[in-house]
Amino acid sequence: MTMTALVAPTVTDYRASADLASLVVRTTEDAELSLSAEQLRLSCKCAHCTRARFDGRFPERFPDIAITEIGDLGYGLNISFSDGHNRGIYPKPYLLSLAGR
Template identity: 85%
Template structure:
């Protein structure tokens, strides 16, 4: 019986696009994955956003939102947005799951 191990993609690099509307993530497997800033803002799992969802106060859209900062925490990225939200930590494995990896 032969078993093959599947290797999960690993984030090696990232950057915001020049217009700050997209996060570009590169993996060790030479994939380049792009995330719209609005997609990331909508996917935030921080306590504040989770509570807003429970209370029915979370917006359905964030039109025109931009990425204003990215902090690397090792296991994930802390992404700041133009609406002032900077509480979200996006584990790298979570980011890749958003892209279907």
């Protein structure tokens, strides 16, 4: 009996777009996916953003938000934004789910 391991796709490479308005990720399936900076900022699950949502203080939009820095933590990316927010950690499976994968 031959066993075949199923491996879920993951992020293998990433970069901010030239205009800093989106994150472009490449997957193990060699797909290139794009996530807008606004979508990422709205999807932040850090304690600060979670509390702001709970208190009704989280904005509905982040127009003209830009990605200012990306840190690779191995299991995910720490993304900093032009509004000064830099607490969000986006696990690689979460990024793929945001991109509809």
